[in-house]
Amino acid sequence: MTEPAHRYDAKMANRIEPRWQERWEAEQTFRAPNPAGALAEPDHPRAGAPKKFVMDMFPYPSGAGLHVGHPLGYIATDVYSRYLRMAGYNVLHPMGFDAFGLPTEQYAVATGRQPAEITAENIARYKEQLRVLGMGYDTRREFATTDPEFFKWTQWIFLQIFNSWYDTDADRARPIGELIAAFESGERPTPDGRPWAELSDVERRRIVDGHRLAYVTEAPVNWCPGLGTVLSNEEVTAEGRSERGNFPVYTRTLKQWMLRITAYADRLLADLDGLDWFESLKTMQRNWIGKSTGAYADFATYAGDIRVFTTRPDTLFGATYMVLAPEHPLVDALTAETWPADVPAAWTGGHDTPAGAVAAYRAEAAAKTDVERQADAKVKTGVFTGGYATNPVNGETIPVFIADYVLAGYGTGAIMAVPAHDERDFAFAKAFGLPIRQVIAGATPWDGESAYTSDGEAVNSGFLDGLRVLEAKERVIAWLVEHGRGEGATTFRLRDWLFSRQRYWGEPFPIVYDQTGLPVALPEEHLPVELPHMEDFSPKTFDPEDADSAPEPPLGRAKDWVEVELDLGDGPKTYHREVNTMPNWAGSSWYELRYTDPRSDDRIVDPANESYWMGPSGEGDVGGVDLYIGGVEHAVLHLLYARFWQKVLFDLGHVSSREPFRRLFNQGYIQAYAYTDDRGVYVPAEEVEEQADGVFTYQGQKVNREYGKIGKSLKNVVTPDGICAEYGADTFRVYEMSMGPLADSKPWETRAIVGSQRFLQRLWRNIVDEETGEVTVADVPPSPETLREMHKAIAGVRDDYEHLRMNTAVAKLITLNNHLTGLDPVPREAAEALVAMVAPIAPHIAEELWERLGRTGGIAYVDFPEADERYLVEDTVTYPVQINGKVRGRVEIAADAGEEAVKAAALADEKVAANLVGKDVKKVIVVAGKMVSIVAK
RNA sequence: GCGCGAGUGGCGGAAUUGGCAGACGCGCAGGAUUUAGGUUCCUGUGUCCUCGGACGUGUGGGUUCAAGUCCCACCUCGCGCACCA
Structure with a gap:
């Protein structure tokens, strides 16, 4: 027996989904218009509309690719963005890649290949995996932190930091030139009291350098021989090991670049109050700052x-x-x-x-x-x-x-x-x-x-x-x-941010040294400073326990690159480039800004675009991204650094908001079961069978089940592309969203996905005949009951989407769908409302059904249904009647009945009356619309 | 040790304001379709029961007509901090 030709199953989903993905790409459906510049588009349907900026913590594209845990937050922001767009907002929903960093470099060293090459491959893989999921990104705004057009501005921000100092009286950063002017005029005394004019050039430079927000200093730092680089305090665990790789970390006094984040300690603390973040996360930052x-x-x-x-x-x-x-x-x-x-x-x-x-x-x-x-x-x-x-x-x-x-x-x-x-x-x-x-x-x-x-x-x-x-x-x-x-x-407990790393795959510093050995900032027009091509870029390797070793930046070996002849205004001279690179937190410390104006090449962002997407919404508002979703593991790393950079840029007048992320939501993790055999060796989770008595076996042998992370070494990886091939992206999206509250961690269970598949299949069947492919909805008015179900769902689903409760939204959609299943025919009005409400979560099937229903122009910009209060009120209410706290009967009565009438009806009920025989009614409490409670003795 | 959060069916979870606990889904059971299995559809599914009911949201107490929800004490798990003066 073959399946009906027009049944919605995995095969059908895999036909429909690429078709819509191609169309979204061809039509640039999710492009968000900017107020100004290359991405301005006055005729766009959402131009000038109220805006929302919704983004995820961008991924680090590793060679392993995405597993089913990664897209949880991505799907949530996508659902939210699609909902907001249908609700009338101009929605900026971008994605990018955090591509500089150690894992790629280590892999490159191990395989003898170039990090740039591997990065490009990994990004391509990630993009494909995300595309298959049907993400509605404005792909024009996509970038990787390794793109020269991007890191040019990372280096530019470093120069801003280098070229400023913290004025404690004004409580803000100011251009370094203003400090020099204050020394020159004598308004500010020199450290030893001698007039500025009497100081040598080198003496002056040392004084000024000592005030910069980016400075080189010889100080005790965290040296991690296992990684071959020094680390910031935030990258060292309480156990004194590296956060990445878990290697021992030793204190050594070394000359390194520091960023003066401590100058901002008080403001980083105070501005937490204005942020819509989880209180637990704010507490972590407060503890870290430690005032x-x-x-x-x-x-x-x-x-x-x-x-x-x-x-x-x-x-x-x-x-x-x-x-x-x-x-x-x-x-x-x-x-x-x-x-x-x-x-x-x-x-x-x-x-x-x-x-x-x-x-x-x-x-x-x-x-x-x-x-x-x-x-x-x-x-x-x-x-x-x-x-x-x-x-x-x-x-x-x-x-x-x-x-x-x-x-x-x-x-x-x-x-x-x-x-x-x-x-x-x-x-x-x-x-x-x-x-x-x-x-x-x-x-x-x-x-x-x-x-x-x-x-x-x-x-x-x-x-x-x-x-x-x-x-x-x-x-x-x-x-x-x-x-x-x-x-x-x-x-404060907070220390300055150690900002240099002795690795190859990072942003080069836009800094050279002259013959005095003091740092000189490169002028803006020299940006970006690109990495030299090196055949051997591997760091010197050390025994992870060798505390006496010392870092050696690989760039130091690129002699031709290090030694440069430049004319920085006083004739051609020989300079030596800084050979350290920036930590991989650099790019992620400002990338949200770049999304607002990704093509700007004469300044970091056009203020018109920056203030539109990220500016404060009113007096006292700290500004920033409207919703940022990511894991809690960056509490005192990325999230602290990004806040710091934002504040420097704010002080210097480059951005309009004090905070980068107004609202932050930490999604939970999807975890999975893993199984070990007698020897404690992991066996492929996919091939483990559950026996009737709750015992798990692999190839007939009993295995132990444990619960935890998804990972290669645990042999329990499930990939989103694999699931999409087997069930379709929409089914995958529905499943991930219905698993439970977004903030909770929860176990992956492949066999439970069929429930989401069945839901979409029933939705399809409510509109399309499985045998003929004909659309079966009819232009008949919905019954009062159907109208009530429909509007109840609309009110609930709207509220759920707005509060990121996708799990209960799905439950309400299923309930409405199940109601329609009992109707013959399904009224068009109800079918269209349901399809529109499903669209944020399962966009492909929604687009397909919308089109089959005869609607043109796609569903992305269709108005989200509005609930009509009229249909929400019921004619009659069934009151449960409690006697001494136990439900003893029910009475149905007109919804507008008065308290006395409800009371009389309750007492008159047969079962209630029977229960009251021989008892004295002391008190009757009527909760309007809810219940009746009788106290009797 | 201190701080925060969470404990609800076999499983994921719902009940967000004190008002019918268990929505929705998985699983399971029975039935329909099918040569069969799978798929799909329908029905049922907290526990116990003498079929009247009784019990039930980690444990014990309390407030209330009414408690998963509020208060007190405790247990367990998770997360964060961990000699920060």
Whole structure:
């Protein structure tokens, strides 16, 4: 028996889908008109309409291609964009490729090929995979970060950053020329006070370079021998390993490029409030920025003042000892020659001299990995230096320790320890038998069992006694300032962004060095600076554990490229190019902007286009993309960097909004089951069979099921193109959208897809005769019931689309479709409404049916159906009647019946009355339109 | 350890405002079509039951006429942070 010739099945879908994809491409259906420039189109149906800018985090095109987990967000933005377009918006929905970066380079090294070649292949593969899914992108705006026309502007932004400084008074970045002018005029004094005119050229350049937002500095950085490059703090995990590849990372002092993101710490923090992001994500950024307010206080010692940072200056009188980080610069000077006579044994670490104890402890601390250190966090260790310091407020002499619970990299690397009011200090004081003095008292007496960290009143604190914590803080800061022993202070955990990488496949810096060794910015007209072709571009390889190795940028070997003769205004001279490249976060830090004006070649974007798509919508609005969907893994990487660049460009007047992404939605992950055999080896998930008793077998052998990521090594990869071939893209789209809430992670289940297939098949059958291919809908008025179902669906589906609840939208569409299945004939009005509502999710079948229904011009710009309130109200309502919380009967009554009438009807109901026999009705509650609740005894 | 989020049928999930728990789909069972299998279609499907009902949203308590939803305590899982002074 053969199937009906006109049944909607995979074969049919695979005939229909390419046809519509070709037509969308030929007609550029999803092009969005710009207000100005090459992409302006005043006659476009959506020109001048309210706009929406909807985009995904663009993919990194790897050799593995997309698996079914990747397109989840892409489909969601596509559905949302198509819905918005039908709802009347001018929708910008673009896609691009984040193509510079390590994986491609590593693959190129491994296969002896060129990264550019591999990148082009991977992008072609990704584009094909996305095209098959029926994405409605404005393909005119597509780019890869590796395109010279694109990275020309990445380099241009770097120059903007290099050529500006942060004016803390104005609280914004300004062109570096304005700083130079301030030095020249004497408005701003030079660091050593000499007049600007008396400084040498090199001296001046060093001062100016020290103010730039992009600067070269020699500082402790994260060196990852396994990757052959240094990394930013954001790329290192809490375990002290590389985020990519999980290699060990070591601290080494090296000369590297940094971007002054710390200048923006406060604004990056404050502007989070105006963003429509998940609160959890904002919290991650807040934690990463890590703002603390408090004070610096100076403790005098014979080795000089020790400055500490504290958030609790109110507890200064309770400081009974001090602790320095083992790496603190004053440790050596402070370490005494001999122990005091009465030194407790626990303080010496068993050593005869303080110097011996300090040296041993330092060696021990340095040998610990971050993981070990964190594992030991509860056990406080340290040694006494033999030195003492003087508490500025009460002149008390207190011992100074070194301990690894104080971190060199935070605050000043030194603390005053107040064991009574800090958990860590308390633990240390207990371990070392140090005095604990209460200086803040709460309402109830302190038990002394653990640190008291709540609010209270100052006690044992001289001039602070009786003040609340907040007042005491202010008072003591004023005292410190008055006596020159400290000041109020704010510190951040955020560090400057280490921006150079010792790899080949990245954007070259638009920087050369002259004979002074100082950096010189290339003029704009030299952009883009392209990578030289190199046969051997592989980084020097290191043992991942070799902490003593040092990075060597491969570009350093391109001698002809590195050494250039240029005329930068003072005659031809020889310069050396910067041989580091930018991290692969560079391109993604601004790409959203480029979508708004991808063809602009004389400036980064035309302000008319930028402000139309991304500008603030009103007073106080931070501006940015209207919806950005992506994974949560970029919380403190891409999303922080992009916000920073946006703010620099905003300060310099190149863009109109303070934030790049007004609304951000984190989609969940699609995960999958993987199976291992007895040996723990993964077996192909596709060939595993489930037995009736819930046991899973592979080739007859029992296997274990585990749940997790989709990946080659787990042998559980399912590709979207494979699914499309087997079921059709529309079925795939419907399935992914109906799996559950977009934000949730959920398991892939190939066998469940047939449900989505059946839905589309029934939809088709409601309109087209499977045997003849004839359209079977009729121009008959829908019944009141059908009208009600239809308008209920319209109201619900609209609301669901607007709030990205595609899963419940699909359920409502199925419900309406199932209703129509029972009708003969199906009224045209209902069929058309349903097809239009299905169009965002299953665009190919919708276009096909729309055309077969005799409508021309395509469905992309058809008005989305509007619900008519008239059809939503029902004539009668069925009230469930509860007696003491249990449903005992139902009564049907006119929808407009009054409360009394409903009450009377409920009490008169046979079942209700039977249940009330012998009971006293105490109370009857009528919830209009919902239910009746009777309280009886 | 601290912070955040989530626990609902065999499975994915719905109920977003305190108002009939389990929409929709998978799976499963029965039936129709078919030589058969598959496909497709129809019907049923929370658990228990003495067929009246009883029970049921991680556990225990509470508020309420009414609780998956609110409050308190706890358990489990996931995520983030993790000596940040």
